[in-house]
Amino acid sequence: MPKVFLRLLACCTLVLGFGLVIGCGGREANNSAVLSVKATDARGVEIVLPHYAERVVVLFEPFVDEMYMLGAGDKLVGIPQQVYQNPSTYHYLSQVDSRIARKEIATPTFGGRSTQVETVIGLQADLAIVYEYDTETIAQLEGLDIPVFVVSSKDKAHIYDELVGVGTLIGKKERAENIVAYVNSAIEGMATEADSVRKSVYYAWSKGRVFSTSGRGSLVDLSIQVAGAVNACPLPLEAPNVSAESIYKWNPDMIVLWNSDVDDVYSLAELAALPAVVNKQVFAMEPTFFFDPHTVKFLLFAKQLRHWGYHEYTDKNFKEELQEIVGFLYENNMSLE
Known part of the structure; x- marks a missing residue:
């Protein structure tokens, strides 16, 4: 084989190999940018996930409702018992999720806010949403390296921030922001009518x-x-x-x-x-x-x-x-x- 051809082949191989390295590096950077997500919860703690949460346990009943508003009910693997016990909540959420209607989603809670942590572990949750006053549950879950996003719902700003925060962690940030904008617009309209x-x-x-x-x-x-x-x-x-x-x-x-x-x-x-x-x-x-x-x-x-x-x-x-x-x-x- 002529030496000139061999040199040309070697150069092409080198260029192609370099291009693949650059290309792979670019894809890894893009994946890292997309898959590493973070949001700050009611405590001021930044929650960082390696990718969007796909298996979510919600232990605060009102936020189960907001998961469906976000169009993320399919990500729920655990919810409070109260969702099934509250006739009004059960009736309406049954319309949007047949698993609710059949009471198939696990309920890792006892009466009140007591949580069976072993059940949460078994559900392989990659995110838990917990009310701020459930401090024992928060400590137990974080001690087991389960990411916890704490919510308070104590005022309008927190309701908005927590909705967008969770939306960010589950890949529904745009939907969350659209909900906030819609509600704000409706409030502004009411203010002009007072x-x-x-x-x-x-x-x-x-x-x-x-x-x-x-x-x-x-x-x-x-x-x-x-x-x-x-x-x-x-x-x-x-x-x-x-x-x-x-x-x-x-x-x-x-x-x-x-x-x-x-x-x-x-x-x-x-x-x-x-x-x-x-x-x-x-x-x-x-x-x-x-x-x-x-x-x-x-x-x-x-x-x-x-x-x-x-x-x-x-x-x-x-x-x-x-x-x-x-x-x-x-x-x-x-x-x-």
Whole structure:
């Protein structure tokens, strides 16, 4: 074989080999850029994953709901027992996931927030989403090298940041940002409609706890403000217990319930003379699934409040608007029925 040809072949081989090295190096860099994801949780801790999470355990019930809003319900391998035990949540999430309907997704929890860590390990989760107060569970999971994204849902900023943070870790960041933009736009639209006279609202906690309320700075307070109303409770506390005398003193225009019945108020002799009771201005948020203030659905809570308090449109118009918002949040996979 001529020496010139051999030299030419060697040069071509060298160039080709160099090109392959550069090409492979470029692909590795691109994969690293795509597959290494990070987000900061409610603690200010940066969670770094080598790739998008595909097997997610959620131990905070409201965030199960938000996983479906993100279009990531298929990534769920573990959820709280309460999802199956809450009739409203179970009914509506069954519409978007047949595994929920058949109760097939594992529930690594006992009553309340107690978690069976061994079950989480068996589920081979590459991400766990845990409520900030479940400190023991957080410590146990992190001690087993399971990445934990802690959520608080304590105000609008945290709800937004946590949604985008989880969206980033599971490959749904754009969807999360679109949800935040949609909710913000709706809030801005409501602000332009607010009446000059702000009605006062007393909120009573679930399961008939009429004398337990939410003070200033709480999530319910956020919903009341977005509705263009004012929280009748002036106390800067998350969940104060109050007396009948205090409620008479505050004299709210409306009383609003979540996961309670209006008769829980109307049957109380202590509040029988309260103007809001006399004037039949006691309302219950039903179905509870659509009005959870721990998620971006604080918007729906506010919309319902505004409809009751300011009568700016008919029941039919409100239902149509509710369906439009629900359609966006669940990508038209859920009905109001």
